[in-house]
Each structure stands twice: as C-alpha cells, then as structure tokens.
Amino acid sequence: MDVKKQVQTQFGKHAQNYVTSPGHAKGNDLAALAAMADAVQEDVLLDIATGGGHVANAFAPLVKEVTALDLTPDMLNTAERFIQGNGHTNVTFVQGDAEQLPFAANTFTKVTCRIAPHHFPDITAFVQESFRVLQPGGMFLMIDNVAPEADDLDIFYNTVEQKRDPSHVRACKKSEWLRYTETAGFAIRHLTTFSKTFVFEAWCRMMSVPPAVQEELQSFMLTAPAHIQQHFQLQMQNGSLYSFQGQSMLLICQKPE
Numbered sequence: 001m002d003v004k005k006q007v008q009t010q011f012g013k014h015a016q017n018y019v020t021s022p023g024h025a026k027g028n029d030l031a032a033l034a035a036m037a038d039a040v041q042e043d044v045l046l047d048i049a050t051g052g053g054h055v056a057n058a059f060a061p062l063v064k065e066v067t068a069l070d071l072t073p074d075m076l077n078t079a080e081r082f083i084q085g086n087g088h089t090n091v092t093f094v095q096g097d098a099e100q101l102p103f104a105a106n107t108f109t110k111v112t113c114r115i116a117p118h119h120f121p122d123i124t125a126f127v128q129e130s131f132r133v134l135q136p137g138g139m140f141l142m143i144d145n146v147a148p149e150a151d152d153l154d155i156f157y158n159t160v161e162q163k164r165d166p167s168h169v170r171a172c173k174k175s176e177w178l179r180y181t182e183t184a185g186f187a188i189r190h191l192t193t194f195s196k197t198f199v200f201e202a203w204c205r206m207m208s209v210p211p212a213v214q215e216e217l218q219s220f221m222l223t224a225p226a227h228i229q230q231h232f233q234l235q236m237q238n239g240s241l242y243s244f245q246g247q248s249m250l251l252i253c254q255k256p257e
Contacts, residue, residue: 027194037112048098111134146171158171196245
C-alpha cells in the first residue's frame, strides 16, 4: 500500500485517539511551541498535518486566522468538532498534502507542524513547501520525534516505530533537520529537545497493534544489545516491558525578509 494511503487508513481509524491522547493534547512541547511562537493578533497561521487539532486550537485565540490542513478527512472532521466545540470560529479546515500545499506563495506569517513529519515520505518537499507559502520574515515552527545521531540507535528506534505503525516513514536525526531547513533557505532561530516517555501498552493501543505484533515488538526491544536498552531506558513491570524513553525536538526557523 502507498505510504500516504496507509497514513489515511491508520489515522482515519484512530482519529479520536489523537484528540484525547495525553501526549498530543498536552505535553510540555505544545506549551513551549505556543510560548515561543511570538504570535500576534495579525498572524495568519497554517498548521500542517493538524491531526487532532491541538496546535490549531492553541493558536486560534492568539492569531487572526488559522488554516488546519490534514491528509486524512476523518482526522480533519474530528479536529473540526474538537476546535469548534471549544468555541473557536477563526479556523478553516483544508484537506491537503504537506508535500504539495494547496496555497499560493507568501500566504502565511507562521507555519506549524507537530508530531507528524515522521509520516512524510519526502521531507525535502515538505520543508520547501513550508518555505514557499511563508511570507518573507515568516516563522516555521516544527516539532517531531527525532532519532539519535548514532546509526545503530537510529535504526533501532525507526524499526520499533515501523513495527508499531506501518505508516511511519522515518524519524530524522537533529542534524538532518538542520540540513533540510538551511538548504531550503531558512535561518535557524532556536532548537530545543524534550524527553518523551512512551508507556508501551498505551502506545501500542493508540494504533490498535494486534497482540501477536505487540509480543513480537516487545521481544525485539528486550533482546536488543545492552547499550541500546540503556539508551532508551527500557523499564520493566511484572515481567513485561512497561515503558521506554524517546526524544522530540522543537525547531524554529525564519524565512529571510
């Protein structure tokens, strides 16, 4: 199945899970994003791959207009119910592809994208499109899970994610994000990382991982070399894998004036 079809299938089935997921609905990364965006009432913001709509919802009271874009119609519908249920009337919902944005150049003052690019097949196109639709001086604010710089840790983490969710393409390294954004023409303004604790059963339940696949995934993680288990801080409870540690990154870039 095509990756983008997989994304639509996976997220269409689990849209409501992403509205209520604590890691998506809350989290210190979301608070940091809102605090560091320097949003003003005149801003026109695009939230790419809006998912449950948490970023669009957070910015709606702070800016003039928000456009919430997502590839998956069911996810958009769920985000719309969530955001409108909170009383926000300045959010427009658009189905579209992060790699081929359906907007004219120089349309937005801010572009956001949170916990989604690891599902994008072409990160270069996503970053270039974000640059294109921003006005000169506009800000690109991106949060995503990132892989460690060491290749064996990178391979392990992305393998784990792909076993759990076939629509996962790749969590990039921090160094890769710096290359993608600077190559597109952005100036780096800020980079912050966050530790993320994944509670194994809840993390699998988010994507309705079948029991047999969950067992296979747990075995894969628990038979990894000791230094990999130590890096990801695998924690056991009652003889089973309880949690492991990952990392996300907030990257803030600016399009030159």
